[in-house]
Amino acid sequence: MKPVIALVGRPNVGKSTLFNRLTRTRDALVADFPGLTRDRKYGDGRMGDRPYIVVDTGGIGESEEGIDRPMTDQALLAVGEADAVLFLVDGRAGLTAADQQVASELRKLPKPVFLVVNKTDGLDPDSAMADFYALGLTQVLPIAAAHGRGVRALMDEVLAVFPEPEEAGEEEEPEDPDTVRVAVLGRPNVGKSTLINRILGEERVVVFDQAGTTRDSIEVPFERNGRPYVLIDTAGVRRRGKVHETIEKFSVIKALQAVDAAQVVLLVVDARDGISDQDLHLLGYVLEVGRALVIAMNKWDGLESDHKDWVKQQLDRRLQFVPWAKIKFISALHGTGVGDLFGLVERAWDSAFIKIGSNALTRMLEDITHSHPPPRSGRFRAKLRYAHLGGSNPPVVVIHGNRTDSLPVSYRRYLENRFRELLKIEGSPIRLELKSGD
Ligand code: GDP
Numbered sequence: 001m002k003p004v005i006a007l008v009g010r011p012n013v014g015k016s017t018l019f020n021r022l023t024r025t026r027d028a029l030v031a032d033f034p035g036l037t038r039d040r041k042y043g044d045g046r047m048g049d050r051p052y053i054v055v056d057t058g059g060i061g062e063s064e065e066g067i068d069r070p071m072t073d074q075a076l077l078a079v080g081e082a083d084a085v086l087f088l089v090d091g092r093a094g095l096t097a098a099d100q101q102v103a104s105e106l107r108k109l110p111k112p113v114f115l116v117v118n119k120t121d122g123l124d125p126d127s128a129m130a131d132f133y134a135l136g137l138t139q140v141l142p143i144a145a146a147h148g149r150g151v152r153a154l155m156d157e158v159l160a161v162f163p164e165p166e167e168a169g170e171e172e173e174p175e176d177p178d179t180v181r182v183a184v185l186g187r188p189n190v191g192k193s194t195l196i197n198r199i200l201g202e203e204r205v206v207v208f209d210q211a212g213t214t215r216d217s218i219e220v221p222f223e224r225n226g227r228p229y230v231l232i233d234t235a236g237v238r239r240r241g242k243v244h245e246t247i248e249k250f251s252v253i254k255a256l257q258a259v260d261a262a263q264v265v266l267l268v269v270d271a272r273d274g275i276s277d278q279d280l281h282l283l284g285y286v287l288e289v290g291r292a293l294v295i296a297m298n299k300w301d302g303l304e305s306d307h308k309d310w311v312k313q314q315l316d317r318r319l320q321f322v323p324w325a326k327i328k329f330i331s332a333l334h335g336t337g338v339g340d341l342f343g344l345v346e347r348a349w350d351s352a353f354i355k356i357g358s359n360a361l362t363r364m365l366e367d368i369t370h371s372h373p374p375p376r377s378g379r380f381r382a383k384l385r386y387a388h389l390g391g392s393n394p395p396v397v398v399i400h401g402n403r404t405d406s407l408p409v410s411y412r413r414y415l416e417n418r419f420r421e422l423l424k425i426e427g428s429p430i431r432l433e434l435k436s437g438d
């Protein structure tokens with residue numbers, strides 16, 4: 001499992017700059033949606049062969065009354081769940097009262113906390129750090145996030161704390177490669193447990209998994225129409241059923257790890273509330289890691305038609321960045337629409353793992369460019385020659401040609417949309433990789 005690294009710090013110390021550096025930019029995809037990019041809170045990154053998850057916990061000490069408790073509940077929750085914390089301070093601004101407040105909270109944590117002194121470019125790192133030793137944190141590292149300086153050394157220290165990922169154990173029985181791994185996600189009370197019980201009540205449950213630690217989700221294998229599934233249950237249905245009913249706190253990190261472990265994400269939303277900011281942040285991560293996505297708008301029973309209209313408009317507006325996501329209006333309580341939901345999940349999975357040979361894909365490329373050739377850009381016109389499938393979940397269409405750098409974003413979108421249409425990709429993102437021979 002990837003270690004989770006939380007970024008904490010006052011506004012303007014450079015958290016987003018560091019976040020972007022740590023997650024680099026697999027973001028060509030995300031870049032067109034400025035709202036989403038600016039708001040990104042969860043990212044996935046890698047240093048060498050070590051993957052990790054980064055969480056930006058947001059600014060602290062922003063409000064007037066916030067000085068006594070500068071961290072928001074959400075930030076505290078994220079920090080509490082993370083495996084390591086990077087506490088960013090501004091090497092130019094020097095030590096502030098809010099920094100001290102936060103440090104005293106962080107010192108209590110039974111986990112590694114790194115004090116990261118940013119903006120040390122053009123400063124003597126040692127004197128830039130000198131002030132901050134007073135915070136009583138032992139691991140202090142200077143960086144210049146804007147220039148990438150010190151970031152590698154920082155991450156080497158941070159990742160050294162965690163065990164190397166193990167080789168896949170040989171004793172473990174390999175999973176059937178056709179298994180559909182679907183994670184059920186959503187805020188508390190949206191109806192995840194009701195939906196899961198309904199699904200499992202109707203299907204033949206093969207085995208129940210053992211309960212994990214608090215952060216782990218429960219994996220429930222089952223079979224439907226002869227097809228193997230693993231349902232990743234972040235609501236803790238089984239555990240909750242055994243002990244007395246306790247409402248689980250929403251765990252962002254559990255949700256992120258469930259996204260990683262899944263192939264298809266089933267996001268459950270309470271239609272009475274609509275899509276929340278938290279849903280959007282989660283969807284940003286789903287998009288970044290390229291998972292297939294089905295959205296269940298739950299509690300559709302008993303809604304006024306005015307309200308239904310509002311929900312549909314809100315979906316159009318807020319989900320513009322995942323136009324390919326499949327949406328189904330359901331009632332988990334009454335079972336309405338739940339069967340169809342499975343159809344969508346299966347289609348999304350089939351789309352994510354589509355198979356097609358290079359010849360057929362190249363013919364598609366020819367048809368697509370024939371009906372609408374790449375535009376001229378300056379003196380050049382890109383030439384697209386052949387294509388092959390370069391990966392799955394999400395499917396990657398690799399296109400070889402010349403001067404592909406000159407292709408405008410609008411034409412890339414056109415290619416993407418046409419491939420999506422011709423390949424009948426539903427409920428899954430698709431990625432294009434353009435390779436240039438010159
Ligand atoms: P956040 O509010 O903590 O997310 O901070 P941002 O990442 O938005 O950065 C705030 C400002 O500090 C921006 O103008 C950045 O360009 C600047 N900044 C970030 N990192 C560095 C750095 O390493 N050196 C310098 N000189 N400026 C930086």
Ligand code: GDP
Binds near residue numbers: 187188301
């Ligand atoms: P979870 O926290 O996401 O697992 O949510 P639960 O499954 O525990 O459901 C929260 C509440 O919503 C319970 O009182 C459910 O009975 C209710 N609920 C769940 N699904 C529906 C639905 O489709 N329609 C209505 N009206 N209520 C629902």
